[in-house]
Amino acid sequence: MTNDRYxxxxxxxxxxxxxxxxxxxxxxxxxxxxxxxYIIEFAFGDVYSRPGLDLKSREIATVAAxxxxxxxxxxxxxxxxxxxxxxxxxxxxxxxxIQMAVYAGFxxxxxxxxxxxxxxKERDEKGQS
Amino acid sequence: MTNDRYxxxxxxxxxxxxxxxxxxxxxxxxxxxxxxxYIIEFAFGDVYSRPGLDLKSREIATVAAxxxxxxxxxxxxxxxxxxxxxxxxxxxxxxxxIQMAVYAGFxxxxxxxxxxxxxxKERDEKGQS
Amino acid sequence: MTNDRYxxxxxxxxxxxxxxxxxxxxxxxxxxxxxxxYIIEFAFGDVYSRPGLDLKSREIATVAAxxxxxxxxxxxxxxxxxxxxxxxxxxxxxxxxIQMAVYAGFxxxxxxxxxxxxxxKERDEKGQS
Amino acid sequence: MTNDRYxxxxxxxxxxxxxxxxxxxxxxxxxxxxxxxYIIEFAFGDVYSRPGLDLKSREIATVAAxxxxxxxxxxxxxxxxxxxxxxxxxxxxxxxxIQMAVYAGFxxxxxxxxxxxxxxKERDEKGQS
Amino acid sequence: MTNDRYxxxxxxxxxxxxxxxxxxxxxxxxxxxxxxxYIIEFAFGDVYSRPGLDLKSREIATVAAxxxxxxxxxxxxxxxxxxxxxxxxxxxxxxxxIQMAVYAGFxxxxxxxxxxxxxxKERDEKGQS
Amino acid sequence: MTNDRYxxxxxxxxxxxxxxxxxxxxxxxxxxxxxxxYIIEFAFGDVYSRPGLDLKSREIATVAAxxxxxxxxxxxxxxxxxxxxxxxxxxxxxxxxIQMAVYAGFxxxxxxxxxxxxxxKERDEKGQS
Numbered sequence: 172m173t174n175d176r177y178x179x180x181x182x183x184x185x186x187x188x189x190x191x192x193x194x195x196x197x198x199x200x201x202x203x204x205x206x207x208x209y210i211i212e213f214a215f216g217d218v219y220s221r222p223g224l225d226l227k228s229r230e231i232a233t234v235a236a237x238x239x240x241x242x243x244x245x246x247x248x249x250x251x252x253x254x255x256x257x258x259x260x261x262x263x264x265x266x267x268x269i270q271m272a273v274y275a276g277f278x279x280x281x282x283x284x285x286x287x288x289x290x291x292k293e294r295d296e297k298g299q300s
Numbered sequence: 301m302t303n304d305r306y307x308x309x310x311x312x313x314x315x316x317x318x319x320x321x322x323x324x325x326x327x328x329x330x331x332x333x334x335x336x337x338y339i340i341e342f343a344f345g346d347v348y349s350r351p352g353l354d355l356k357s358r359e360i361a362t363v364a365a366x367x368x369x370x371x372x373x374x375x376x377x378x379x380x381x382x383x384x385x386x387x388x389x390x391x392x393x394x395x396x397x398i399q400m401a402v403y404a405g406f407x408x409x410x411x412x413x414x415x416x417x418x419x420x421k422e423r424d425e426k427g428q429s
Numbered sequence: 430m431t432n433d434r435y436x437x438x439x440x441x442x443x444x445x446x447x448x449x450x451x452x453x454x455x456x457x458x459x460x461x462x463x464x465x466x467y468i469i470e471f472a473f474g475d476v477y478s479r480p481g482l483d484l485k486s487r488e489i490a491t492v493a494a495x496x497x498x499x500x501x502x503x504x505x506x507x508x509x510x511x512x513x514x515x516x517x518x519x520x521x522x523x524x525x526x527i528q529m530a531v532y533a534g535f536x537x538x539x540x541x542x543x544x545x546x547x548x549x550k551e552r553d554e555k556g557q558s
Numbered sequence: 559m560t561n562d563r564y565x566x567x568x569x570x571x572x573x574x575x576x577x578x579x580x581x582x583x584x585x586x587x588x589x590x591x592x593x594x595x596y597i598i599e600f601a602f603g604d605v606y607s608r609p610g611l612d613l614k615s616r617e618i619a620t621v622a623a624x625x626x627x628x629x630x631x632x633x634x635x636x637x638x639x640x641x642x643x644x645x646x647x648x649x650x651x652x653x654x655x656i657q658m659a660v661y662a663g664f665x666x667x668x669x670x671x672x673x674x675x676x677x678x679k680e681r682d683e684k685g686q687s
Numbered sequence: 688m689t690n691d692r693y694x695x696x697x698x699x700x701x702x703x704x705x706x707x708x709x710x711x712x713x714x715x716x717x718x719x720x721x722x723x724x725y726i727i728e729f730a731f732g733d734v735y736s737r738p739g740l741d742l743k744s745r746e747i748a749t750v751a752a753x754x755x756x757x758x759x760x761x762x763x764x765x766x767x768x769x770x771x772x773x774x775x776x777x778x779x780x781x782x783x784x785i786q787m788a789v790y791a792g793f794x795x796x797x798x799x800x801x802x803x804x805x806x807x808k809e810r811d812e813k814g815q816s
Numbered sequence: 817m818t819n820d821r822y823x824x825x826x827x828x829x830x831x832x833x834x835x836x837x838x839x840x841x842x843x844x845x846x847x848x849x850x851x852x853x854y855i856i857e858f859a860f861g862d863v864y865s866r867p868g869l870d871l872k873s874r875e876i877a878t879v880a881a882x883x884x885x886x887x888x889x890x891x892x893x894x895x896x897x898x899x900x901x902x903x904x905x906x907x908x909x910x911x912x913x914i915q916m917a918v919y920a921g922f923x924x925x926x927x928x929x930x931x932x933x934x935x936x937k938e939r940d941e942k943g944q945s
Contacts, residue, residue, distance in 0.1 A: 202936070228357065231364075243927065263352065281761070324668065335656050338664075372666070477915075486873065497881035497884055498920065504919075521868060524869035527866070534789060535790065536632075536633040540630065542593060608850075618748050619750075621748075633790075650739065653737060794887065
């Protein structure tokens, strides 16, 4: 069954994060491959695969949380990609980040917007929406 | 125009937070009414009234962020009410909070769930969905 | 295999957290039993069951982290119990918390110490070390 | 010399925190008196006794930081007392807390204001400004 | 009236942050100009323009909070400039940051000091105090 | 006696942090040497020199806390060196960081692992274990 969780998680990870997710896994290969495996099995296989909340809403939640926390710039970038990959528009991403000024202050929103700016540029260069 | 922002914000606050929002305003009346006014004008009049992201998605973002931050239990309760008031199901609220275990750890999710439990009980007692 | 993770995790949870862990599971039963299941399967079945770090060291890490974060008082209490259950002395728990003043400031250490005080009292009443 | 640091710190603690500071020390007596001693020696003897920034400015900094962090409600209350004891007006305390909405979000400001409200009430009851 | 808030805010922003503030606005121009507008209208037009706390004290509060939070290095640099622009001495800035070791731990103070060091160097190069 | 605290702290700093500790002191020399002195006297002279918890356990606590906080990457690197210098294995460091996914979320663990990776590489280049 672990295999099923892994398989389902990997599929979900690819659907959401695309190559950004693969890069995270690669970076863990030599030092802590099990941490990568837990991300696939638990985060994507168990949690993101749950019914009851659509993927777009899940990515809205994640972009909001990571912007508010302010301690996870690389992961925020991965999930801004993810949000756009599963159906959010750039405008929606910008709105989520603006809204975080209310709950976590303007610096959190400014730093979140800097992450969005980098992601949008990366996608422009690849012709992605 | 401040008046317009206030009027629009108050309407939005009532739509989202209902009486929970009013209680927050009341608690500020004697000590810092301007802080209450800014919440109405800026948070609800400026931000929540923006086009580009629907209210349900905005509340998903807020519930996620406040659960992840872990420093805002009273406000999280207000916004779990808010999420339910603008169209989230209880199941969706529970899903958002479970997902925060991935990004902010299990204690954040557990404390968020405790807030949800209190809100659900309050609503049960009033016959609210 | 999920069954194995669950069984191993439950055993580990009982070894570490004793009845405090059971109370957490009970509190989730009606609202989000899957969150409880993930704690057993992932936190205790996957992570705490890993070789490479002894349980006492794992609890030292957890008490330190939860004291420093300052957003998880109920979970800190559970893990102070846990630390004492797997071989830490009260003196060692006090030392970990004092040390957090250096990394997270005195308020974090003071609030951690308040949690330790409650736990020590609970254990005194039950004649636990 | 430790004695000098302790003596100077205790004097400073009394000047700033009054009986609220003494209560913190008392609460540590049975569990970690050395943590109390470090607060006196390091926080008050070393840091607050430094020239280069007046006590009122130091308390403004502390009230701001503890409001923004949002994890230190008991210590925030102590330092709102402290700010008022060394020359801040209630109005100034309210202004600092409102300003934190900009840097740490509205929930931080709301929870800080709740602390201020309790402190002001305690002082009203004792006829303190 | 929005115009008045904007005009007053922009003036205040220029008084406090100088060109550093302008750079923040510029960086938002293409992605989220409204976020920049809210910073001017709300943060500077509404909050910093309030009577009841002088600008120097406001900047002391902000430098303290951003140092303690530890998630806002770029904004901390802007406000160390701001503090110096409205009358703080470098020595006072250093004192605020040292004091944060007490409330948010030594890493927060060390990272705050690194920001101060960069700002002081930038100002040395421009012959600013 | 301050001299004794300084001497004992400096010895402890060298034992734990080696040259990484010295670099921190050097970076403070021109801007805030007293902050460096407090780190030596208070953090290392007072706290790390206390009996009641062995140095290896102290470093486990610190690596866990700094990974969980997520705001102290440079200090986390210093203390991963420290942990390895006082007897932790690389495997143990990796285990502590993986465990933090449970308490502070996967982004905290991923960023902690990136710090570990850099430290391990630095040590490989110097032939250190």
